[in-house]
Amino acid sequence: MRDRPVVAVLEGARPVRGLERxxxxxxxxxxxxxxxxxxxxxxxxLYLWDxxxxxxxxxxxxxxxxxxxxxxxxxxxxxxxPGLVASDVxxxxxxxxxxxxxxxxxxxxxxxxxxxxxxxxxxxxxxxWSWREGRNIAGTRALVVGTGSIGRATARLLRAVGVQVExxxxxxxxxxxxxGRVHASADLARVVGDVDWLVxxxxxxxxxxxxxxxxxxxxxxxxxxxxxxxxxxxxDEEALVRSLADGRIAGAVLDTFxxxxxxxxxxxxxxxxxxxxxxxxxxxxxxxxxxxxxxxRNFLLWREGRPLPGVVDKALGYVPSRS
Amino acid sequence: MRDRPVVAVLEGARPVRGLERxxxxxxxxxxxxxxxxxxxxxxxxLYLWDxxxxxxxxxxxxxxxxxxxxxxxxxxxxxxxPGLVASDVxxxxxxxxxxxxxxxxxxxxxxxxxxxxxxxxxxxxxxxWSWREGRNIAGTRALVVGTGSIGRATARLLRAVGVQVExxxxxxxxxxxxxGRVHASADLARVVGDVDWLVxxxxxxxxxxxxxxxxxxxxxxxxxxxxxxxxxxxxDEEALVRSLADGRIAGAVLDTFxxxxxxxxxxxxxxxxxxxxxxxxxxxxxxxxxxxxxxxRNFLLWREGRPLPGVVDKALGYVPSRS
Numbered sequence: 001m002r003d004r005p006v007v008a009v010l011e012g013a014r015p016v017r018g019l020e021r022x023x024x025x026x027x028x029x030x031x032x033x034x035x036x037x038x039x040x041x042x043x044x045x046l047y048l049w050d051x052x053x054x055x056x057x058x059x060x061x062x063x064x065x066x067x068x069x070x071x072x073x074x075x076x077x078x079x080x081x082p083g084l085v086a087s088d089v090x091x092x093x094x095x096x097x098x099x100x101x102x103x104x105x106x107x108x109x110x111x112x113x114x115x116x117x118x119x120x121x122x123x124x125x126x127x128x129w130s131w132r133e134g135r136n137i138a139g140t141r142a143l144v145v146g147t148g149s150i151g152r153a154t155a156r157l158l159r160a161v162g163v164q165v166e167x168x169x170x171x172x173x174x175x176x177x178x179x180g181r182v183h184a185s186a187d188l189a190r191v192v193g194d195v196d197w198l199v200x201x202x203x204x205x206x207x208x209x210x211x212x213x214x215x216x217x218x219x220x221x222x223x224x225x226x227x228x229x230x231x232x233x234x235x236d237e238e239a240l241v242r243s244l245a246d247g248r249i250a251g252a253v254l255d256t257f258x259x260x261x262x263x264x265x266x267x268x269x270x271x272x273x274x275x276x277x278x279x280x281x282x283x284x285x286x287x288x289x290x291x292x293x294x295x296x297r298n299f300l301l302w303r304e305g306r307p308l309p310g311v312v313d314k315a316l317g318y319v320p321s322r323s
Numbered sequence: 324m325r326d327r328p329v330v331a332v333l334e335g336a337r338p339v340r341g342l343e344r345x346x347x348x349x350x351x352x353x354x355x356x357x358x359x360x361x362x363x364x365x366x367x368x369l370y371l372w373d374x375x376x377x378x379x380x381x382x383x384x385x386x387x388x389x390x391x392x393x394x395x396x397x398x399x400x401x402x403x404x405p406g407l408v409a410s411d412v413x414x415x416x417x418x419x420x421x422x423x424x425x426x427x428x429x430x431x432x433x434x435x436x437x438x439x440x441x442x443x444x445x446x447x448x449x450x451x452w453s454w455r456e457g458r459n460i461a462g463t464r465a466l467v468v469g470t471g472s473i474g475r476a477t478a479r480l481l482r483a484v485g486v487q488v489e490x491x492x493x494x495x496x497x498x499x500x501x502x503g504r505v506h507a508s509a510d511l512a513r514v515v516g517d518v519d520w521l522v523x524x525x526x527x528x529x530x531x532x533x534x535x536x537x538x539x540x541x542x543x544x545x546x547x548x549x550x551x552x553x554x555x556x557x558x559d560e561e562a563l564v565r566s567l568a569d570g571r572i573a574g575a576v577l578d579t580f581x582x583x584x585x586x587x588x589x590x591x592x593x594x595x596x597x598x599x600x601x602x603x604x605x606x607x608x609x610x611x612x613x614x615x616x617x618x619x620r621n622f623l624l625w626r627e628g629r630p631l632p633g634v635v636d637k638a639l640g641y642v643p644s645r646s
Contacts, residue, residue, distance in 0.1 A: 108438050111427060117444075127587055134424065136424055276443075278443075280456070284458050286458075287456075
């Protein structure tokens, strides 16, 4: 390593923060997308503060000296283009930062659906005092699809409030500390028959795309609520809409969609048992500072040649789970 | 006791259920309010299935043989008229039945406010994809006013998800297993300065009426959210509305109001940071069966002369806490 490595930072619309210490130790080049190739020329590190940007493939030709790429996001499905996958560049993500907010969002979504808060809000806006029965979540059954750090934090939080939790992941596991039992995702249609909550926190990969297909949706019991904080394309959205519109399942709380922003006039906007939120489950009032502090920590490790946390398996498309 | 005691049941609009076993052992008289006096003539037991009825004072002259009154509700503020308080009639309530649903409602209300679900629902209804930051509830501070069984269940559930909880009750307690510390309700204005969540589950008594007065509300920090599942008159509703309308506190989730149903045009219907629900926090899909099973259990104990759970202290106006 040179004495002063070069760190290219793709900033985007939201001002990057927390680079003071890094700038003491490295040459920091903060740029917007059109200047990314110039910033990458001779850069050792690329920090994608603008985690939604698709600018990297077009600038990749200039990334010959790149050794490490850190993205300030959990999902890397949009990032992993073939050139990056084939390269030796180490990719890390914001592993762990979103565990607590996403677990809380999921628990909040369950209580929102169980207590009928969405329809109660609609009644409030209509000035309508109209009694309805909620249900308890204690004792209900949740299946969490995705056994990474977010899925594990979610499972632990749900267990803490008395929900019965199992998991679904790439391969079945007989005993797991967080999930009890982990089913193989390929078996979803066979295991969702008594599930009250299907919680999607899985990464989007070729293996998980359309995982919740029409066959899985048809196997849900009438009490089932789908909570998706992973990626829209994990689900056959049209089959889900039909099942919700027909009242064959109880509801959905969706933070992510096949197309984002959710297009105007899409039926999910108006279904009474659906809550639509604009891809924010991972965010809190501290998330930007948390992301900034994480990059600083990782940079100091990288500079000393120590192992980095949250290294993405570029073939799998996510950070493999610790168990 | 006679071999076959007489049990009068005030039914109301919702058909009473679960009296099969009681009817094997007693003469059961199921009536509506206009016939309550006739049913009470010679009755040993009165079962107020219609817990909202105000019919008892007018029929009280016929209750000369009454020894036990059970009400299928938690709050007894509307029930305790002077003649009943002065009598030897033992009063029991639906102690314990509402602990889990109300604790879950409170947790759901906190997550609803923390994640901005109410305003997100309004945006959804307007077809609007507009990002906003939520906050985590882990590490925030809740003060639960009311240290009975519902308050305790609430405290335990909030602690389970990482919320810092303290309590407020009639008298201060240095160490309490569920609350850690319990403050005296009279000191509220001095202790709410760093509270994120003020949770009201206290009964309405002369000592608690207007407990959250303008002085207390003025002492809240800007992050404060008021959650009221107790009684509307615990709060100075006008002062609360002013503080919410001015944005001096962060929000409120209210299930109970000074006047119910909440009158048309009341400002609480339309404030964006307020969720109004129609007095349903205690109810789930199993509550009627739970209430029925509780009365049957209590009746069998009473018939054998054994102590009853959930005996109301008629002077205090609630079931005294176990600790």
